[in-house]
Amino acid sequence: MLIVEDSITVSKILKHMIVQDLGYHVDIAPDMSSALTFLEENQYFVVVADLNLPDASDGDIVKLVASYSTPCIVLTSNLDAAQRREILKLSIVDYIPKDKRHSYQYVVKLIDRLYRNQDVKVLVADDSLVSRKFVKMLLEQHLFKVIEANDGEEALAVLQAQPDIQLLITDYNMPKVDGVELVLRVREQFNREDIAIIGLSNDNDESLSAKFIKNGANDFLQKPFVHEEFHCRVLNTLDSLDMMRNLWRKANRDYLTKAYTRRYFFGQYQQNDSEQKLLSVALLDIDFFKKINDTYGHDVGDEVLIEFVQRLENAFAANFTVARFGGEEFVVAFKGLDAIKASLLVNKFREQCESNPIMTSAGDLSVSFSCGVSTVNNETLDHALQRADELLYKAKNAGRNRVVSQ
Numbered sequence: 001m002l003i004v005e006d007s008i009t010v011s012k013i014l015k016h017m018i019v020q021d022l023g024y025h026v027d028i029a030p031d032m033s034s035a036l037t038f039l040e041e042n043q044y045f046v047v048v049a050d051l052n053l054p055d056a057s058d059g060d061i062v063k064l065v066a067s068y069s070t071p072c073i074v075l076t077s078n079l080d081a082a083q084r085r086e087i088l089k090l091s092i093v094d095y096i097p098k099d100k101r102h103s104y105q106y107v108v109k110l111i112d113r114l115y116r117n118q119d120v121k122v123l124v125a126d127d128s129l130v131s132r133k134f135v136k137m138l139l140e141q142h143l144f145k146v147i148e149a150n151d152g153e154e155a156l157a158v159l160q161a162q163p164d165i166q167l168l169i170t171d172y173n174m175p176k177v178d179g180v181e182l183v184l185r186v187r188e189q190f191n192r193e194d195i196a197i198i199g200l201s202n203d204n205d206e207s208l209s210a211k212f213i214k215n216g217a218n219d220f221l222q223k224p225f226v227h228e229e230f231h232c233r234v235l236n237t238l239d240s241l242d243m244m245r246n247l248w249r250k251a252n253r254d255y256l257t258k259a260y261t262r263r264y265f266f267g268q269y270q271q272n273d274s275e276q277k278l279l280s281v282a283l284l285d286i287d288f289f290k291k292i293n294d295t296y297g298h299d300v301g302d303e304v305l306i307e308f309v310q311r312l313e314n315a316f317a318a319n320f321t322v323a324r325f326g327g328e329e330f331v332v333a334f335k336g337l338d339a340i341k342a343s344l345l346v347n348k349f350r351e352q353c354e355s356n357p358i359m360t361s362a363g364d365l366s367v368s369f370s371c372g373v374s375t376v377n378n379e380t381l382d383h384a385l386q387r388a389d390e391l392l393y394k395a396k397n398a399g400r401n402r403v404v405s406q
């Protein structure tokens, strides 16, 4: 990235923070003419530029950066209302007054967000072409991948086809399915950690914002809005989505191996006891794992656990749920299979493990596991797991490296 700034102190501080926090390569241009040379010779992801440069009039640097189709973040001194309006007319990512203590951190955060935005899909649902294109243009200033839908019904179809969309921005008044109805229907299928939603409307109905939010939207914006507010709301909403996702991951994914946790496993399979179709559970426990820790150290033990989960997931995760139950014990839920079929699959996996030692920093280690498999028969999941545990115990007692089912 490029910093265009005549104050050596400011550019040094900024460069230091950006290199330290984001690891970017940073060039510094002290004036407009050297910025031009840098821009001619390099392609930048983003430019952070001081609006007042010794060899340029206000705003010239922004026009120069725009002519290279590069996003521009503007550093300014304190602005009055008229100057702020003028700045917002320029096609910039954001402007940041540089005399505030936290301004530099804000610049770093914004650059990081911009970088990540390139992978963030945003769906804009609005039947007005003009309004949709305007929102699209604002989002593209921040490098989002924008997808458009003409009405609520089309938006639902797009979300079905592209469940990795992270943000839905929807207008209220639309034919077929309006914005509030759309939010309601989206929330029937997608949780708050899956997708964030912002409602928009130019309707004068003052109850609309509450309606949107009560039905599951994260935020609401009254049209017409200023660009600055729009960007702030979008960034805040995506920050909370990231936070929700992190919390979800912490609760449901094991820190070391990234396998699903026991909590996730029970959440998925315990609730449906009564309506449970055919389900078998396999409890797998690595043999003599304590010996691996004792002989090669805990870190090597960790490497074995990580690779073992990788193998389990490669073998089963496409169709079944793999979770870490604790220590060196894992569970696989075989939905749709009885214990005989499930144990055939696990046994095949056991043979593969047996013939492929795990590569670790202490060398190749032969690792085997024992397993108990039981079918859930009109009983609680706990009961079936208890039986699988007893079968696992039998497998250990019978000499390990085997699968026992019932």
Ligand SMILES: Nc1nc2c(ncn2[C@@H]2O[C@H](COP(=O)(O)OP(=O)(O)OP(=O)(O)O)[C@@H](O)[C@H]2O)c(=O)[nH]1
Pocket (backbone or CB within 6 Å): 256, 285, 286, 287, 288, 289, 290, 291, 293, 297, 298, 299, 300, 301, 302, 305, 326, 327, 328, 396, 400
């Ligand atoms: N490296 C590492 N070790 C762990 C972790 N969690 C549990 N352990 C260790 O796993 C070992 C489990 O040992 P045991 O329960 O005696 O079982 P085992 O040695 O595998 O023996 P069998 O199950 O009877 O074959 C203990 O030494 C725990 O400290 C972990 O996250 N990382």
